[in-house]
Amino acid sequence: MPSSSIEALGRLISRQVAGHPDRARALLRTAYTLVGVQMKYFPPKNVLPARCAMQGDTARSMAAALGRPGRAACVNIFLPCEVLHALNIPPVLPEGLSCYLVSTAAERVFVEAAEERGVPESYCSYHKILLGLAETGVMARPRFILNTSLACDANQLTFRRLAEFWDVPRFTVDVPYAPSEESVAQVAEQLRAMAAFVQAHGGRPLEEDALRAAPGPPWRATTATCPCGRSAPSLTR
Numbered sequence: 001m002p003s004s005s006i007e008a009l010g011r012l013i014s015r016q017v018a019g020h021p022d023r024a025r026a027l028l029r030t031a032y033t034l035v036g037v038q039m040k041y042f043p044p045k046n047v048l049p050a051r052c053a054m055q056g057d058t059a060r061s062m063a064a065a066l067g068r069p070g071r072a073a074c075v076n077i078f079l080p081c082e083v084l085h086a087l088n089i090p091p092v093l094p095e096g097l098s099c100y101l102v103s104t105a106a107e108r109v110f111v112e113a114a115e116e117r118g119v120p121e122s123y124c125s126y127h128k129i130l131l132g133l134a135e136t137g138v139m140a141r142p143r144f145i146l147n148t149s150l151a152c153d154a155n156q157l158t159f160r161r162l163a164e165f166w167d168v169p170r171f172t173v174d175v176p177y178a179p180s181e182e183s184v185a186q187v188a189e190q191l192r193a194m195a196a197f198v199q200a201h202g203g204r205p206l207e208e209d210a211l212r213a214a215p216g217p218p219w220r221a222t223t224a225t226c227p228c229g230r231s232a233p234s235l236t237r
Helices: 004-017 021-041 049-066 082-086 094-103 108-116 125-135 153-166 181-202 208-213
Strands: 073-075 144-148 170-173
Touching: 004 021, 004 108, 021 049, 049 094, 082 181, 082 208, 094 125, 108 125, 125 153, 144 153, 144 181, 153 170, 170 181
Parallel strands: 073 144, 144 170
Antiparallel strands: none
C-alpha cells in the first residue's frame, strides 16, 4: 500500500487532470525528478545499490520524457532504443510510465478517462493508462511513435490509435514468430529502416560513434556480435 503522503500526491495530481493537464504533467515530472535525486544522493539503506541505480535511472528517464513535450518518442518496451539515445530523443515507455503512475497513486483517473472514451475494461492496464494519459492531454504529443509487434495485440491497437489521435508518424518493427537466419535478416533490415525513419523525423543524421556509445545491451560492450553469435548489424550504413 502507498504511504499517506504518496496517496495525497496522487489525489493532487488527479484533481489537476481534467482542467489543468499541464500542471498534472509538471507535478509528475517533479516527483520523478526528486526520486532520481534521492536514489543518486540519498539512497535507502535497506535497498541494494544496483536497485537504487536502476530506479534512479528509470525515474530520470520518466522525468526527461515528460519534461520535453514535442521532443520525445513514444515507444513500446520491446523496441531497441539505441538510435533514440544516440540522437538525444527521450523514449516514453507506456509500461514504465504506467508502473510509475501506480507507484504515485495516480493511475485511476487515467484508467477511467480511457474507459470513458471507449477503451474496454478488460484491455491491458499498461496501455489503458497510456491512452488515458494521452487523451487527457497530460502526456504531450510526441515527435513520432515506434513500436514492435511484440508481445501482445495491445501494442498494435494502442499505438495505431495514438498515432491517429496525435496525428504523428509511426513505424512498426514486425518481428517474425519463428527464430531463423531469415528472421534475423528481416528484423535487421527493419531496424535499418527504423533508423532512417528516426533520422528523417528527428532532424539530424545518426553518427556511428554516437550509436556505439548509446546505452544498449551489455553484450555489445565486449563483443561485435549479438548473443546468438551473429554479427551485430550496422544501422548507419
